[in-house]
Structures are given as C-alpha cells and as structure tokens.
Amino acid sequence: MRIVVLAGGIGGARFLRGLKSAAPDADITVIGNTGDDIHLFGLKVCPDLDTVMYTLGGGVHEEQGWGRAEETFAVKEELTAYGVGPEWFSLGDRDFATHIIRTQMIAAGYPLSAITEALCARWQPGVRLIPMTDDRVETHVVISASDSGSAAGPDDRGRKAVHLQEYWVRLHASVPAHAVLPVGAEQSKPAPGVLEAIAKADVILFPPSNPVVSVGTILAVPGIREAITAAGVPVIGLSPIVGNAPVRGMADKMLTAVGVEATAAAVAAHYSSALLDGWLVDTVDAAAVGKVEEAGIGCRAVPLMMTDVEAAAQMAREALAFASEVRA
Amino acid sequence: MRIVVLAGGIGGARFLRGLKSAAPDADITVIGNTGDDIHLFGLKVCPDLDTVMYTLGGGVHEEQGWGRAEETFAVKEELTAYGVGPEWFSLGDRDFATHIIRTQMIAAGYPLSAITEALCARWQPGVRLIPMTDDRVETHVVISASDSGSAAGPDDRGRKAVHLQEYWVRLHASVPAHAVLPVGAEQSKPAPGVLEAIAKADVILFPPSNPVVSVGTILAVPGIREAITAAGVPVIGLSPIVGNAPVRGMADKMLTAVGVEATAAAVAAHYSSALLDGWLVDTVDAAAVGKVEEAGIGCRAVPLMMTDVEAAAQMAREALAFASEVRA
Numbered sequence: 299m300r301i302v303v304l305a306g307g308i309g310g311a312r313f314l315r316g317l318k319s320a321a322p323d324a325d326i327t328v329i330g331n332t333g334d335d336i337h338l339f340g341l342k343v344c345p346d347l348d349t350v351m352y353t354l355g356g357g358v359h360e361e362q363g364w365g366r367a368e369e370t371f372a373v374k375e376e377l378t379a380y381g382v383g384p385e386w387f388s389l390g391d392r393d394f395a396t397h398i399i400r401t402q403m404i405a406a407g408y409p410l411s412a413i414t415e416a417l418c419a420r421w422q423p424g425v426r427l428i429p430m431t432d433d434r435v436e437t438h439v440v441i442s443a444s445d446s447g448s449a450a451g452p453d454d455r456g457r458k459a460v461h462l463q464e465y466w467v468r469l470h471a472s473v474p475a476h477a478v479l480p481v482g483a484e485q486s487k488p489a490p491g492v493l494e495a496i497a498k499a500d501v502i503l504f505p506p507s508n509p510v511v512s513v514g515t516i517l518a519v520p521g522i523r524e525a526i527t528a529a530g531v532p533v534i535g536l537s538p539i540v541g542n543a544p545v546r547g548m549a550d551k552m553l554t555a556v557g558v559e560a561t562a563a564a565v566a567a568h569y570s571s572a573l574l575d576g577w578l579v580d581t582v583d584a585a586a587v588g589k590v591e592e593a594g595i596g597c598r599a600v601p602l603m604m605t606d607v608e609a610a611a612q613m614a615r616e617a618l619a620f621a622s623e624v625r626a
Numbered sequence: 627m628r629i630v631v632l633a634g635g636i637g638g639a640r641f642l643r644g645l646k647s648a649a650p651d652a653d654i655t656v657i658g659n660t661g662d663d664i665h666l667f668g669l670k671v672c673p674d675l676d677t678v679m680y681t682l683g684g685g686v687h688e689e690q691g692w693g694r695a696e697e698t699f700a701v702k703e704e705l706t707a708y709g710v711g712p713e714w715f716s717l718g719d720r721d722f723a724t725h726i727i728r729t730q731m732i733a734a735g736y737p738l739s740a741i742t743e744a745l746c747a748r749w750q751p752g753v754r755l756i757p758m759t760d761d762r763v764e765t766h767v768v769i770s771a772s773d774s775g776s777a778a779g780p781d782d783r784g785r786k787a788v789h790l791q792e793y794w795v796r797l798h799a800s801v802p803a804h805a806v807l808p809v810g811a812e813q814s815k816p817a818p819g820v821l822e823a824i825a826k827a828d829v830i831l832f833p834p835s836n837p838v839v840s841v842g843t844i845l846a847v848p849g850i851r852e853a854i855t856a857a858g859v860p861v862i863g864l865s866p867i868v869g870n871a872p873v874r875g876m877a878d879k880m881l882t883a884v885g886v887e888a889t890a891a892a893v894a895a896h897y898s899s900a901l902l903d904g905w906l907v908d909t910v911d912a913a914a915v916g917k918v919e920e921a922g923i924g925c926r927a928v929p930l931m932m933t934d935v936e937a938a939a940q941m942a943r944e945a946l947a948f949a950s951e952v953r954a
Binding site for chain 1 (some may be wrong): 660666668669695697698700701702703704705707708709710718719720722723727729730733734745747748
C-alpha cells in the first residue's frame, strides 16, 4: 500500500510514528511543510522536516516533541555572549550540526530535496521524506505593529508581518493574527517526486497538523492540490481541533486569521469536500459528525489524542479503515 | 608608544600577552596572519586571528594554546555521525559560534577586518587586531603525493598541494614539504589600517612565530614589507628556533621547504638586514650572535622560552630595550 502524508511538525511526526507502527509494510511518502523554514545565524533551519526526521529516526527530544534528545546549548550561549540574536529561538548543539550541513550543501548547489535525502540517510526514518518544494517559501503572519514589541516597520494601517517562527516562538501566538502569508508559495514548484508520489498513492492522509500553516501551506504550492484531487484515491484527514481547541500549537489563532472557526467541523469545511473524502473528529466532537457529513465529507468520531505511539497507531488504523470504506 | 606586531598563532599570541604586561600603556596593533584560514563545513575559520583574540581576551584553552577553554564537542560529533568530515580538524562548540558569526557576516558583505573588529568587541583583547588582508589567501604546502595518504591529484612530478592545515593537523608535518605556496597573496591588498599602523609605529616586532607560514605570509602581502622598511623605525625579531629546533610548531619543516636552515642565525638572514634591525636569539644560541651581526643585523642572546606570562613579558622588555638601543 502506498500512502502519502502531508505533514507539519510535531503532530505530523507523532502521527507518522503511529502510522508506521499500524502499517509496517506500507510505502510511506511524507510531503513536508517548509513554510516555517527560517534563516538563523546564516544557517537554513527546517523545523518541520527535522521534527519528522528526528522523531521517526529516534533522535527527537521526546517530551518537547522537537529538537534533539540529550541536547546541549554551548553554541547558542556563545552567540548570545557575542550579542548575536535572535535570543528567542532555541537551537541546540546537535541540531546546529544538521543546519550546518544543510547550509553547506545549499551553498554547494544541492536542492533541499536532495539535502533532506542525504540527512535521512543517517536517520533512516522509514519513510520517504520530501520537502513540499525546493523553492524558498516563508510563512509570515500579519499582526498589529503595536503588538509586535518592536516599533519597526508598520504599514499605514499600523500592521506588520513577522515570520511564523517569530509569531509562535517569540510572541507565543499571544496576539491576534490578521492574515497569514505563505510568501513565495505562488511562485514555487513541487519538489521532485511530490506529484509522482501523489499520483501513485493508494491513500492520502492529512495528519492532525495545523490546517493553515502546515497542511495549508503545502496545499498552497501550485499543483499539489490539483494532483490530490486528480489522484482519485481516498483522502482522509484527522482533526487537529478537539473540543474547539487545538490539541497543541496555534491552529486556533491561524484559523481565526483566515476567517475559519476553530472547530473540527469548520476545519473539514475549510479543506472542503473537493479535497476530503473522510474526516476523523475526536469522540468529544461526535456531535459534529452530522455537520461534516452535510458538507459532503464522510465523518467518524474516534479518539484523537496521541498520548503515546499506540494511540497514534490506533488513529492511523482508523484513518486507513475509513479510507477502505470510502473506496468501497 | 605605538607598537606593531606581525603575529601568527600560539607563539604570537603568547608573546603579545607578555608584551601587554610589559608595556601596559602602549598602543599595540597586531597584524594577524590569515594564510592558515580554512573553509570547513561551509564556515570560515581563521585559526591565527582567533588564537590571538581568545588568548588576549582570556578565553583560550591554556594548555592547548588554541581553541576555547571549557570546550565541548557536540556539533563535531554530530557532523561525524552524519559522515561529514574532515574528521582530522577539531572544532569545539564554543569555537563554532565564532565561525558561524564570521560566516554570516561575510555573507552579509562585511570584510574580514570589520568582522574581526566586531568579534573583538566581545573579547576586548587590549590590542587592535587587524587581519593582514581582507582578501582570500590560503597557504598550501607541496608534498609528494605518495606521502599524502590519498591517491588523488598528483601532478606529473608526483607532487600535490595540501592546505597548510591539512599538512599540520592531518599529516602532523611528518612528511617533507617541497614548497610553500601562499595562494592568493600576490593579488591581495593589505586590510584597511595595516599600512597606516605600520607608518605610525614607533617600533615593529616579529614575535617568535613561524617565519615562513606566519610572518612570511604577512610579508607576502604586497605593500607590507615595503611599508615596514619605509617606516624607518626599529624592527626587532625574536627567534622561533631555539637550539636548532622550533620551540613549537613546524618552523623547521617550513624553513627546509624554502631552503633555509633551521637555525636562529639562518632565520635572521632569511628575514635579512633590509628588514631587521635587531634579532633576539635564545641564550643556548649565544654562539650565533656573531654570525647574525656579520649579516648586518644587531643581535643579543636572552632567554626565549615563554614558560609563562612573565617569561614572555621579559622577552618583550628585551625586545623593546633592544629597539631603544637600535634607535639611539
């Protein structure tokens, strides 16, 4: 069975670990979000790709969900001692090595997809991990300049755009987001292998990743959405919203920014029946099933809290079973 | 008193620490060798500049003489785990931060001299440290290909050039050097401030650094040698060779490569009376004093082992006293 998964960071990575456990013989291709990539200290950092790679490769900091296990912070301490920031972005020494190699390979002319493959040669994630695009896409969030903690750069409506990482890590998503801009997405092309994997897929899954800045950004790369609908195979999503709140992260803030209610049903409608065949909501949102079905999307309520690998595996089994049903 | 010092790495840095102690009120400009700079992991590494900066700034690994005190090696271990080399070059986590900042600033368009000044703003070395040039100069050593431990790249005489760092760190200077090539030196220009500092100097010192690949490389930057002779002030050197062997490093190997005997007297003659007014040899080489004087260079035998800061300070005092005498 060939499975394609559109993944963001922690939620996507944990779901994928469950999927591998639920379908050990499946051929899994992960199309990774790169909209949260950021250049820090002259280095190219790909948080979502690395979270997937480290999680599936056994190197992730388990409790934190991102970054490396047994991490140290000597480089970052030194950068701070030199007065070189940003201070708000934590990078560990082991993690730095990944970014140093990636940056060196970019300078040598390799595309991000080839670099990701080279890094995965060490981690052996057990999936094929492909960035959504080799082109530079950077998601920015429009906020009120007065909320930014910095006087610089407001437009004439008093708004300014900050990098998604700055919104999330420095501002803790604590101020209203007025818009989400996947800068560069319109001009980007899917990375080699992305459209081919979608065309050959038996099932396509949207894990409980952020529907706006993770899965939504992947879908903003021209050609990917079209390839998914053209594939003619079941597309099953899992709600990242449980009981009207995101399981983790800032999906609620991002949904509000794009005018979508932070409910499991509204997220399904946002993806739309043109894209989704089935939608899994948590059992606490069982009342939403009828509403999702009214929107023309199959729906089922199952437990969606990834408390451990087995819980994630059970979610993956439910998604695959739902796909079989949809297909039948 | 304005003192200009042409410095390599460890020997230069330790002498400078002594000089600062001996002449705390002096205005000291250090012209640093950059011929041993190397690009590693996509980062610009300047070993000699950093050794001076860390030593005078109190951050050096004392016993080792280079690199940072209380250093850790997580980044390097990770790079090795990824299979990314070279393995033979040790870089600590704290040291990596310096190279990351330098590389980021180079990418942003800053010249090495401005970057060095920015890094020194943290270290406060108590001297003005200027790289000999902002241009890229890389010293290569010509060896027999059969000695290189690698089949790649011999010319039709069976020789190949390796980076100075590779010769020293990987090959431990254990194979014959046939020639020393300061690649790029001929096309380089002195960094801003270098010629001005020399022109304003009251005394110019050559510390016991490697006369070929440290001081010699600095002198290979067009304009520097001429500025020194034009300055018309005492130029005093300290022999890095004591008892026919280098105090440390590979001065003997490099001298042989350029056809100069590894003796205190031969090094003085190599610099020549056109450049040097005075030459300090170690007391064990007292017999060489006459020979140096015959070459038209003033000479005196004093202890030249930098066993501690006070010993280095005493050497600096001898050099400054000798300069006063020469001037008189």
